[in-house]
Amino acid sequence: MSSATHWDIIVVGGGPAGLSAAMVAAKRPGTRVLVFEREEAAGGIPRHCDHTGWGLRDLRWSYSGPSYARRLTKLAVDAGVHILTDTTVRKVESSGEDRIVHTVSPRGIQSYTASAVILATGCRESTRHSLLLPGKRPLGVFNTGTLQQFVHLKRIVPGTVAVVFGSEHVAFSAVMTLNKAGMKIAAMVEPDGYPHSFLPVSWSFERWYGFRLLLNCRIVNIHGNHRLTGITVEDTTTNRRTDLACDTLIVSGAFKPEITLAVESNLPIDPAADSVLADSFLHTERKGIFACGNVLHGAETGDIAALEGRWAGVQAGRYLDNRLSEPRRVRIECAAPIAWISPGNVIAPILDIPSFLYTMRVTRRIRNATVVARFGGETVWKKRYGTLTPHRRIAVPVHTWTLGADPGRNDMIRLSIEEAA
Numbered sequence: 296m297s298s299a300t301h302w303d304i305i306v307v308g309g310g311p312a313g314l315s316a317a318m319v320a321a322k323r324p325g326t327r328v329l330v331f332e333r334e335e336a337a338g339g340i341p342r343h344c345d346h347t348g349w350g351l352r353d354l355r356w357s358y359s360g361p362s363y364a365r366r367l368t369k370l371a372v373d374a375g376v377h378i379l380t381d382t383t384v385r386k387v388e389s390s391g392e393d394r395i396v397h398t399v400s401p402r403g404i405q406s407y408t409a410s411a412v413i414l415a416t417g418c419r420e421s422t423r424h425s426l427l428l429p430g431k432r433p434l435g436v437f438n439t440g441t442l443q444q445f446v447h448l449k450r451i452v453p454g455t456v457a458v459v460f461g462s463e464h465v466a467f468s469a470v471m472t473l474n475k476a477g478m479k480i481a482a483m484v485e486p487d488g489y490p491h492s493f494l495p496v497s498w499s500f501e502r503w504y505g506f507r508l509l510l511n512c513r514i515v516n517i518h519g520n521h522r523l524t525g526i527t528v529e530d531t532t533t534n535r536r537t538d539l540a541c542d543t544l545i546v547s548g549a550f551k552p553e554i555t556l557a558v559e560s561n562l563p564i565d566p567a568a569d570s571v572l573a574d575s576f577l578h579t580e581r582k583g584i585f586a587c588g589n590v591l592h593g594a595e596t597g598d599i600a601a602l603e604g605r606w607a608g609v610q611a612g613r614y615l616d617n618r619l620s621e622p623r624r625v626r627i628e629c630a631a632p633i634a635w636i637s638p639g640n641v642i643a644p645i646l647d648i649p650s651f652l653y654t655m656r657v658t659r660r661i662r663n664a665t666v667v668a669r670f671g672g673e674t675v676w677k678k679r680y681g682t683l684t685p686h687r688r689i690a691v692p693v694h695t696w697t698l699g700a701d702p703g704r705n706d707m708i709r710l711s712i713e714e715a716a
């Protein structure tokens with residue numbers, strides 16, 4: 296183990312959230328900021344997501360993924376941030392006022408200390424195994440992330456005909472990548488009766504890329520001894536089974552925050568979102584450790600992750616200035632069919648927090664729903680929605696709430712949905 300090297304702020308993860316946090320933190324005079332990134336280059340998911348639309352809300356420009364990754368990396372480096380790539384952080388510990396960050400890299404096992412640490416480790420898609428997709432285990436079944444790494448980073452065309460499982464935004468990103476690789480898209484398969492992305496997106500993609508979106512369909516078999524030869528899908532409304540010939544199956548979405556490091560470091564986890572538990576300052580329940588981006592919620596868009604990163608960078612700077620007051624955290628408890636809200640804690644009283652910060656998800660599609668927040672017996676917020684759809688961002692304007700009642704020691708904010716009869 297090398298001798299410890301002290302930094303003011305260490306950021307774990309060099310994606311949009313981590314790079315933005317580091318850039319803002321480094322602008323505080325005299326602040327030394329170090330980013331650890333386990334990949335060979337900083338940039339995160341956008342590095343291999345080669346289509347436009349990145350950076351709209353943070354940089355106010357539409358970048359392609361790779362150019363967005365390069366731009367954020369340059370902004371951070373220009374602000375004085377040091378970036379160490381090929382370096383995986385294994386664990387973060389606390390010792391008095393210091394955080395100790397343990398890493399592994401081609402240089403060996405090393406430890407660094409910092410006054411504050413920001414976790415920005417992102418999220419990942421679920422695998423076919425965690426989604427319990429039955430059948431054989433041939434080559435050719437993988438996630439969108441792997442597909443995009445093959446096509447955009449390694450210039451490998453992984454097959455000829457593909458089926459995409461899932462219909463949220465990233466499934467359509469997979470369609471664009473398959474098309475760019477010159478592959479045919481046989482179908483998109485969605486177990487629910489509606490696409491999880493926006494209707495105009497699914498309609499226009501079906502027509503433009505020439506595939507069928509099979510709603511209410513589940514995969515009941517995966518075929519092929521060595522290489523994938525096809526799948527069988529079942530229409531859950533008619534029980535009719537259809538065989539689809541393909542050599543590639545892309546399992547998209549069902550995002551999970553990348554909390555391996557947080558769990559290893561004994562950070563409190565929000566079991567509902569399977570994410571790091573943080574508050575309105577993106578401060579976790581461990582002093583001096585912050586979190587931002589998709590480690591808080593899988594998955595928000597890159598620009599939201601970047602804005603959260605900037606907010607975390609500002610708060611880490613305030614922490615170094617001893618200006619983060621001892622917080623009075625109030626937990627937000629979600630009742631079904633609300634899946635989760637992130638961040639899971641609110642600082643009371645609610646001060647000046649950004650409008651993009653709080654987001655929630657539901658477990659099923661709900662029409663004519665009223666979302667209600669109650670605290671200490673009072674209704675602090677109420678809003679009616681025409682339709683709420685799973686996997687889509689539902690912004691919660693916590694910045695407008697006033698917590699009138701005095702929070703009792705164990706009092707919580709209760710978030711629930713009233714459905715029209």
Ligand SMILES: Cc1cc2nc3c(=O)[nH]c(=O)nc-3n(C[C@H](O)[C@H](O)[C@H](O)COP(=O)(O)OP(=O)(O)OC[C@H]3O[C@@H](n4cnc5c(N)ncnc54)[C@H](O)[C@@H]3O)c2cc1C
Nearest residue numbers: 308310311312333339340384416417440588589596597600
């Ligand atoms: C396949 C896929 C496609 C997507 N497509 C889009 C899209 O088209 N548009 C869009 O807006 N959003 C898209 N998203 C959502 C995307 O995750 C976010 O937009 C954005 O990348 C989130 O930024 P982040 O910094 O939180 O996480 P990431 O971009 O995932 O960055 C996290 C970084 O942390 C690093 N890391 C993790 N653990 C460690 C560790 N222990 N030590 C060191 N480094 C570590 C990772 O290598 C990674 O570089 C996509 C997501 C996926 C999974």
